[in-house]
Amino acid sequence: MSQYDPNLDPQTPQPTPQPVYTETVVVRPESATGWWVAVGLALVVLVAIAWLLLSNRQSDAEAEARLAEAQAQAASASAQVQGRIVDAEAGVAIARADAARAQAEAVRAAADARAAEARAAAPILVTPTAPPATTTNGAAPSN
Secondary structure, three states, X not given: OOOOOOOOOOOOOOOOOOOOOOOOOOOOOOXXXXXXXXXXXXXXXXXXXXXXXXXXXXXXXXXXXXXXXXXXXXXXXXXXXXXXXXXXXXXXXXXXXXXXXXXXXXXXXXXXXXXXXXXXXXXXXXXXXXXXXOOOOOOOOOO
């Protein structure tokens, strides 16, 4: 047996075969499985939200305690800083008083130095108390 038809003329062009398309339709009965999965997920989400809300209420008391502790530490640190500022201001006041005292002493010393210089520069008057002794020959005595 051969695949060629002996009754056909070999010179006549043969039509090319066209592809055959088939479509299969599957009909399934309606199922509620998807709805059950959606309900289950919604329940899980609700339980998670409730758990988060309840756990936040318990930690609110802890957070308030931590906040109060932090505020107390901040107040203590602020008091320490204020104390250091007061100490620094007192130190500055003492340093200014020392500087004023030193400046006054310097002014007094300069005035004393000028007075001593004025006393040293005053003319010295020398007045002879007795005339020089002379010898008989008119010459001054030698020592």
